Amino acid sequence: MSASTLLETKALNKRFGGVVAAEDIDFAVGEGEMRCLIGPNGAGKSTLFAMLGGFQRSDSGKIMVFGEDMTRRQPFYRVQRGVGLTFQTNRAYHELTVQENLATPRPARAGADRDKAAERYRYALSAFELDPEDHTRAGALSHDKLQWLEIAMVLAGYPRLVMLDEPTAGMSTEETARTAEVLKHLNASGLTVLVVEHDMAFVKEVAESVTVLHQGRIFAEGSVEEITSSEEVKSIYLGKA
């Protein structure tokens, strides 16, 4: 693992009965990188994401985060070391107020530089037009605001690495564009971002590099241009590979 690699997996495997969800996944994300993880349905993206978050145990292999072996570490420990994560289905506290949602996270013990992280959090609140004193019930917010609220909650934990599972799912074009703009700004400030996404327009907009998963294996990896122009990648999305 190089000094600038924040996240790395080695020969990660996961099976559900006879179904291979992840097979020998070697994967690395460098510090300050904006990486998108794509793949057709059933490619193993969510399983990989769950293993990186710690709420799904791998059968074998290793997960290194910030140079530390986190393979058997509990999810909360990873967060305390500076990992932030949003789920595929929005999991802000819908029954609590916006204020309560934003007040619940606490800064990671070994998170990012406090001043920078606090600046990122304030920027996200402003960009997403979220008021930390808003006493509206979160469940009453629009879909996009709920998605943004969960991203802001993660940033309130002062992470060094954020992993977002389909952050723009269900958003309009304008809302997706705003999300992309915010993520690019956060990444430019030094935050490492890993995004699982289906929306290729969004991927082209934000990603520096892309990893393609297919049938539980890494199918391709490269720059956005390389991946989007690859006939093989196009074919797996169209079901030919």
Add this chain to the structure above:
Amino acid sequence: MRGTLRLIGGDADIGRTPIFWIGFAIALTFFLLYPTQVSSFRASNVAYYLLNVPMGLGMALLWGYCGVLSFGHVAYFGIAGYLYGIIAGNMAGNSWGPLVGVGGGLLGCALVAAVFGYFVFYARVQKWIIPILTLVFTLLLETFLGQTAGYQWRVGTVLLGGYNGMTGIPWFQLGGFVFEGYSFYYLCLAVVVFCYFGLRMLANSRYGRVIVAMREDELRTEMLGYDTRARQCAVFVLSAMLAGLSGLLYVQWGNYITPSQVGLLQAALPVVWAAVGGRTSLLAVVIATIALNWLTYTLSSQGNQYAMVIIGGLLVVTMMFFPRGIVVMLAEKLSRRRPAESNQGLRQA
């Protein structure tokens, strides 16, 4: 001081308006003056209603705020009660014996709850299984205590007594001052007020916010950096100690305890108090605990053999028509606020 007031007045419970404080002052005055107007027998009955409040509050904290239902919290009521009886009974004649008994009772039920909680929460047992496990635990305890008749089942000089129970348990005393009769009544009242405001402060603290967050979404809370296993275990232990506190007061109230105190019928009662009042509000559970204990006693003392059937019926009616609890829904109606706009304590768990 301002911090304390802020924690008491936070939005984690109903009762923050001047009307609440006026009502609280009236209720406290009533309970303070009550023994001066009635016989010691009647005061003793009300002391019984009051001594159950800590257990009800523990249930509200665990079930209503943390989202974990224990159907066997009376086990800790019994453990604390029996331990007090054993320790204080063996130290009979020593004026500090009862105080040691209280410490031993609370420590004992905290240790048992910590071991139980460790296996349940660290194994990440699914929430719906926990009521069954806790109920099994208390029924096993009842069965064990029931077969402790005979002289071979004694600890020091104290007999466990089988289904006849442990008798002759000493009153609580501090040095030379014995809490019996009216003084015991005031001890119960002080414990209720202390527990209520203490838990209100906890619920309004950052720790309390995380407790509610765990109820709403455990994984999300863990993915915000909190060890939810440890925190759920801590809440479980605290609520067990509150049940233990009720057990300690109970054995001092009647000077005896029997295995039926940890049986199925008793196990259901804290759940009924919390459900009928409204488990997401500490105040509602205090009111429901006192009111339902009064109702049970009144029905039983009038020769009604169906007191528990009526209490059970009340639970069914509450679940069907007042799912958030009668007191909570009345409070919502009085404050003319929709649930969506009300505080976290009022919302459906």
